[in-house]
Amino acid sequence: MTDSKSNYDVVVIGAGISGIIGAYELAIDHDVLVIDQGRVANDATSRASGLISTPQVFPDMPAFGAYAIDFFEKFSGTGIFSYKPRRKIQPVLNGGEAAARQHAQEQSEQDNPVHYYDPHEFNERFPNVARLDALEGYDGVLEYERTGMIDPMDYAHSLKNQAKSRGAEFRTDTEVLDVLVDNDVVAGVETEYGRVHAPKVVCAAGWRTNELLADHAELPVRPFRWQAVEVKLSDGLPTAYPMGSETSMEVYWRPINGDNLLIGGRPITVGSPASEPSTITDSFQTMVREQLPELLPVLEDATIVREECCPTGDSATPDALPIYDTPADAPDGLVIATGFQKGGIMSSPCTGAAIRSLVADEPAPFSLEPFQLSRFDDRSSDFPLMNIYTAFRES
Known part of the structure; x- marks a missing residue:
């Protein structure tokens, strides 16, 4: 591996929809590498329903829900992707x-x-x-x-191609073994094929995020x-x-x-x-x-x-909301995006915006406070799954 191929601005761990859209948002002005132990969009993303209903699934977050729908409507027609209102x-x-x-x-x-x-x-x-x-x-x-349907794989690969056209690289069939840390600051990742250096690492590896970051952050994710x-x-x-x-x-x-x-x-x-x-x-x-x-x-x-x-x-997380954060008790430069029980595909535009905000230190188009890791007093991974359709039930 040449030196030019082992240094990046940002390494994204996970080539599911969260990692893909994170790369898409960052690659416009960052040198980004996405690493996955398998193929692009091959795990949970490939089994997604394609049902897009953020206003219903996130009833207390209208700005969050609207941002996602706006993105799907605007991105429709890109590559092979089509958003079908329903x-x-x-x-x-x-x-x-x-x-x-x-x-x-x-x-x-x-x-x-x-x-x-x-x-x-x-x-x-x-x-x-x-x-x-x-x-x-x-x-x-x-x-x-304002709800609709998509083909998850058409969406994922259209986003990937757009991310690549912006300069992002994808390295598949490559396992990340650990996040490299020097004096409590992120330095890159250790892969099965060697080290990749970067001052920012985005961990979007689904439920495996908890295991991968075990030495760096305690996450209530299962x-x-x-x-x-x-x-x-x-x-x-x-x-x-x-x-x-x-x-x-x-x-x-x-x-x-x-x-x-x-x-x-x-x-x-x-x-x-x-x-x-x-x-x-x-x-x-x-x-x-x-x-x-x-x-x-x-x-x-x-x-x-x-x-x-x-x-x-x-x-999943205990409250079924994702985690978007750079936790205070984690190494500087580590960004976490995981816990998508409420729909990784439908919330992906917001995930991309959150990753962009946390990496580039820019304002997000919606509040990130509800998604911070600090909302959990108990970070155990032993919790019951929440019914994500509980809105409007009699208490």
Whole structure:
């Protein structure tokens, strides 16, 4: 390895969507190297749902949600990437009407139009989508306008190509063994093929971030698996059928492959994805076959044509929010971006902006305070996974 290839301004560990978009944001004025032990976008990114709904998943952070949607809309048409707007619904459980109405008003004031409908109003607007008026347990439904769908791999590789055109380099099939530190200041990384020197290191290695930084920062991050099925509908999918999610079942759905639906959710706690089986649970299958059709009539007589349980694992924190930080108790020059239970793909534009802000010491387009590591008093990795759809539930 020549000297010119072993010195960079920034090394990014991890070529998933977070590392890719971090490189994309930095490469415009930094010499960036992205290193991954496998291939680009080959792990959790390649298994992502492609459902984009930051205004719904981050209800208390309208600026965060709007920034992500703005990015997808503007980036659409770049390379092979296309953002497809599609409305999303979320049934509101009993006791959640007041909070849901307030949320709809606040989001709409932030240019993220959200509407609240009681069951009768909703069924008039969306006939035969959901049986809200025939089921107990629901006050109404929220409808989100600024949501949509993408192909995760088209997105990842379009971003990678743009990052490379800005000068970023990608080094795959290369394991990072450690972060190099000299007098409590980052000096680069040690890889299986030698050292790479850099004054800034961004660790965006998913749940492995916790293990990789064990000697440098204590992180409350643990692995988990998403599970999903693709179902073929007996009568096909109605035109413009909305995406959606349901709180109590911890489930989402989105159109896929023409007349099919992708149904996912109910994260599975795992200790080590490499050593534990990757199969969907019986309870998830039962929910898809028996419970969800009671709400969504299109699922009657549907057939499961594909099952998937993410074999590589994703990363979670105790509050399901990511960590974007340069922790005070970590070496200077170390940037952490991990913990994407709420959607690494959908929040990736914000991840890129946060990484840019932390590396270049520039203001971020939204507050980074909610994502600081210091919010956790307990940094243990032994915690239950949070239901990310808990907004608007009765407390």
